[in-house]
Amino acid sequence: MKALGAFLRKELMEQVRSGRLLILGILFILFGIMNPAVAKLTPRLMEMLADSMTQIGMTVFPVPVTALDAWAQFFKNIPMALIAFVLLESGVFTREYQTGTLVLSLTKGLDRPKVVIAKAAVLLALWTACYWLCAGITWGYSAYYWDNSAARHLVLSTVCWWAFGVWVLALTVLFSVMARANTGVLAGVGGAVLLCVLLGMLPTAGKYLPTRLMDGTALIYGTAEAGAYTAPLLVAAATAAACFAASIPIFNRKQL
Amino acid sequence: MDMLRITGLRKRFGSKEVLRGLDLAVPEHSVFGFLGKNGAGKTTTMKTVLGLLRADGGEIAVNGEKVLYGQTATNRWIGYLPDVPEFYPFMTAAEYLRFCGEISGMAKADIGPRSRELLALVGLQNEKHRIRGYSRGMKQRLGIAQALLNRPKLLICDEPTSALDPVGRKEILDLLLTVREQTTVLFSTHILSDVERICTDVAFLDQGTAKIQGTLNEIRARYRSEEYLVETDSEAGLQALQTAFPALHKIGKNQLSFREKDCPAADVLRFLADQAVPLLRFERAEPSLESLFMEVVEQ
Ligand SMILES: Nc1ncnc2c1ncn2[C@@H]1O[C@H](COP(=O)(O)OP(=O)(O)O)[C@@H](O)[C@H]1O
Ligand SMILES: [Mg+2]
Numbered sequence: 002m003k004a005l006g007a008f009l010r011k012e013l014m015e016q017v018r019s020g021r022l023l024i025l026g027i028l029f030i031l032f033g034i035m036n037p038a039v040a041k042l043t044p045r046l047m048e049m050l051a052d053s054m055t056q057i058g059m060t061v062f063p064v065p066v067t068a069l070d071a072w073a074q075f076f077k078n079i080p081m082a083l084i085a086f087v088l089l090e091s092g093v094f095t096r097e098y099q100t101g102t103l104v105l106s107l108t109k110g111l112d113r114p115k116v117v118i119a120k121a122a123v124l125l126a127l128w129t130a131c132y133w134l135c136a137g138i139t140w141g142y143s144a145y146y147w148d149n150s151a152a153r154h155l156v157l158s159t160v161c162w163w164a165f166g167v168w169v170l171a172l173t174v175l176f177s178v179m180a181r182a183n184t185g186v187l188a189g190v191g192g193a194v195l196l197c198v199l200l201g202m203l204p205t206a207g208k209y210l211p212t213r214l215m216d217g218t219a220l221i222y223g224t225a226e227a228g229a230y231t232a233p234l235l236v237a238a239a240t241a242a243a244c245f246a247a248s249i250p251i252f253n254r255k256q257l
Numbered sequence: 258m259d260m261l262r263i264t265g266l267r268k269r270f271g272s273k274e275v276l277r278g279l280d281l282a283v284p285e286h287s288v289f290g291f292l293g294k295n296g297a298g299k300t301t302t303m304k305t306v307l308g309l310l311r312a313d314g315g316e317i318a319v320n321g322e323k324v325l326y327g328q329t330a331t332n333r334w335i336g337y338l339p340d341v342p343e344f345y346p347f348m349t350a351a352e353y354l355r356f357c358g359e360i361s362g363m364a365k366a367d368i369g370p371r372s373r374e375l376l377a378l379v380g381l382q383n384e385k386h387r388i389r390g391y392s393r394g395m396k397q398r399l400g401i402a403q404a405l406l407n408r409p410k411l412l413i414c415d416e417p418t419s420a421l422d423p424v425g426r427k428e429i430l431d432l433l434l435t436v437r438e439q440t441t442v443l444f445s446t447h448i449l450s451d452v453e454r455i456c457t458d459v460a461f462l463d464q465g466t467a468k469i470q471g472t473l474n475e476i477r478a479r480y481r482s483e484e485y486l487v488e489t490d491s492e493a494g495l496q497a498l499q500t501a502f503p504a505l506h507k508i509g510k511n512q513l514s515f516r517e518k519d520c521p522a523a524d525v526l527r528f529l530a531d532q533a534v535p536l537l538r539f540e541r542a543e544p545s546l547e548s549l550f551m552e553v554v555e556q
Pocket of ligand 2: 299301340
């Protein structure tokens with residue numbers, strides 16, 4: 002237990018001192034502010050555009066902006082934030098393989114499972130904190146300017162996207178215990194998500210795949226039923242748990 | 258008792274057989290020099306001892322306990338300094354030692370004083386910077402400190418001096434000599450003078466097996482060439498010797514050399530005593546480790 006605590010502290014210290022925590026913090030706060038800001042500014046932009054549009058014979062009708070637009074922005078932008086997150090954290094295991102820092106810890110009697118548990122826990126905590134910070138900021142601004150109740154199933158839709166992030170992190174951990182370099186991790190995670198997206202285009206499979214969770218917009222606009230998200234949530238939870246669980250025995254056998 | 262005993266160790270990488278039945282016995286409280294050319298398999302051997310590599314055959318026992326791949330139980334006896342030690346660059350030396358103490362299960366009250374003691378031993382006690390900026394010598398010294406932290410019975414150092422300049426090398430060798438009182442030291446090197454300087458025991462690794470192995474004195478005795486060197490005070494004494502023993506040949510002014518098998522040293526000594534030849538020197542030529550090493554490698 003003491004060893005796990007020490008390794009967790011080391012992981013957090015690394016996130017802080019390497020500057021990654023700061024970068025992620027700034028990034029997610031920026032995204033959080035941007036979502037309502039873009040929504041707020043859109044009508045102005047439209048007005049400015051309207052003149053030139055009428056010249057080419059198009060009419061632009063002013064549309065009233067609501068909290069829905071801010072949340073639509075949120076679901077449009079959060080994939081980029083997740084990509085940035087995975088890019089920044091893709092080396093969390095592989096950096097240690099390549100420099101050999103882990104070998105020393107392991108030869109000191111640190112159990113291998115504790116390494117996986119500590120790193121996965123820090124990734125999850127970091128994603129959870131960053132994500133809800135971003136969502137919280139969007140929520141706050143939207144509440145101030147408009148009314149969040151315009152968005153239907155707001156809690157479910159944001160939880161679904163958070164769960165999708167957790168699922169991607171589970172893949173990140175799994176590919177991290179298999180690959181030697183972070184390029185391998187990125188290729189693995191990218192490939193798996195892409196495969197999921199492609200499979201999602203099939204009408205039957207699409208209903209069950211975790212990538213479905215990314216479609217928060219359909220929920221807030223009310224074009225999708227809340228019940229439709231139960232199956233992908235369960236599938237995501239099960240596969241994420243399986244990835245985390247498989248990572249431990251795979252890491253135990255890894256030659257460092 | 259042997260602190261480390263390796264029997265019949267085999268390891269191959271693909272089609273390349275690196276270790277072919279290596280036997281090694283490291284006695285307690287020895288400073289054991291593990292010699293071998295680059296690529297001989299020294300690092301491979303050490304990593305297998307630490308359970309980091311899976312052996313293809315053979316057995317390893319540390320302090321009498323069997324080593325199992327992937328398990329860390331036997332590592333509680335071992336302190337390890339890898340060939341290129343890398344530590345978390347964002348920590349200071351003191352922070353790193355604390356981290357090491359915590360993950361190896363040391364008592365909290367023990368970690369602080371022991372860290373300070375070791376940092377003083379390796380001369381890093383006043384270093385407040387992060388490890389990121391350390392020189393190789395500093396990293397090597399921190400490496401020794403972290404390896405000694407939990408008072409291991411066996412200290413394994415992989416080429417601790419190879420990357421260092423002469424001053425750094427001397428510092429590390431002196432350190433290893435100092436810690437000999439606390440632990441058994443096994444270190445690999447391809448530098449013969451390092452071994453001659455501090456080792457009590459030595460093994461040559463070549464072609465996947467230990468070619469020569471034993472205490473430095475034994476090895477010197479066993480492979481001691483039977484050459485003798487005689488230096489007399491005067492030309493006259495030399496001539497008398499040469500007439501009495503034609504097998505002696507002149508190698509310099511007033512200097513003769515001979516082999517034991519050509520003429521027994523005892524006879525020469527008896528003659529010198531009987532004739533009261535004034536003598537400057539009578540010695541057995543020491544074979545250098547280097548000539549031994551070359552002999553082994555060329556066989
Ligand atoms: N992981 C590996 N995969 C393939 N070959 C390896 C690996 N590690 C070592 N070798 C090979 O095994 C041989 C012994 O290597 P090593 O133990 O590092 O030698 P030394 O430490 O004595 O210089 C070398 O020829 C090296 O190329
Ligand atoms: Mg080596």
